[in-house]
Amino acid sequence: EAGVVQSPRYKIIEKKQPVAFWCNPISGHNTLYWYRQNLGQGPELLIRYENEEAVDDSQLPKDRFSAERLKGVDSTLKIQPAELGDSAVYLCASSLEFPATDTQYFGPGTRLTVL
Amino acid sequence: EDKVVQSPLSLVVHEGDTVTLNCSYEVTNFRSLLWYKQEKKAPTFLFMLTSSGIEKKSGRLSSILDKKELFSILNITATQTGDSAVYLCAVEAGSNYQLIWGAGTKLIIKP
Numbered sequence: 001e002a003g004v005v006q007s008p009r010y011k012i013i014e015k016k017q018p019v020a021f022w023c024n025p026i027s028g029h030n031t032l033y034w035y036r037q038n039l040g041q042g043p044e045l046l047i048r049y050e051n052e053e054a055v056d057d058s059q060l061p062k063d064r065f066s067a068e069r070l071k072g073v074d075s076t077l078k079i080q081p082a083e084l085g086d087s088a089v090y091l092c093a094s095s096l097e098f099p100a101t102d103t104q105y106f107g108p109g110t111r112l113t114v115l
Numbered sequence: 116e117d118k119v120v121q122s123p124l125s126l127v128v129h130e131g132d133t134v135t136l137n138c139s140y141e142v143t144n145f146r147s148l149l150w151y152k153q154e155k156k157a158p159t160f161l162f163m164l165t166s167s168g169i170e171k172k173s174g175r176l177s178s179i180l181d182k183k184e185l186f187s188i189l190n191i192t193a194t195q196t197g198d199s200a201v202y203l204c205a206v207e208a209g210s211n212y213q214l215i216w217g218a219g220t221k222l223i224i225k226p
Contacts, residue, residue: 040218040219041216042203042217042219043216044216045213045214056211089156091156091157098212099146099212103160103163106159108155108156109156109157111156
């Protein structure tokens with residue numbers, strides 16, 4: 001069974017540029033999460049989807065971040081414009097349901113560097 | 116404010132040693148505590164603990180939860196270089212089952 005797929009794996013951009021990350025969850029997983037992980041810290045939840053509905057986006061900086069999960073499968077996270085402080089690893093995870101009694105499965109992440 | 120604190124922040128030992136990693140928490144409406152291993156990028160699940168005093172074991176790794184003293188430990192015996200990673204602790208809590216993450220313990224195993 002394929003795991004959570006993310007692309008790109010690495011992205012380097014200049015500040016004020018836009019950037020987008022893509023995630024394909026495990027087939028059949030209804031719940032999708034986007035996390036941001038800064039160096040030396042644990043992941044921080046940005047947004048959680050139940051199918052195509054964003055049910056928890058309280059930690060998403062809505063002035064510059066947006067996300068969508070059309071058709072309840074793949075998801076895209078966008079930053080526009082990017083700032084230096086956005087440099088981090090962006091992790092996507094999915095679970096069969098929520099609460100994730102069988103836990104969340106993480107993708108390899110996208111390392112973003114903003115110059 | 117909910118918080119999860121891991122200690123030590125980093126640890127260097129030699130192959131064959133036994134290590135104990137700590138995770139303490141202060142949260143509202145505790146649901147479960149989870150341990151993850153993170154190599155390179157993606158955290159991978161190790162254990163989920165919900166009940167005090169019941170040890171979870173997988174090979175050389177084991178973990179136990181103390182809900183009275185609000186902490187968990189992760190033990191690794193006969194360590195190998197492949198155990199080198201960041202070990203993350205997360206606590207599921209609250210009415211929305213939010214995951215609160217610790218900062219992790221970076222474990223380095225020297226041959």
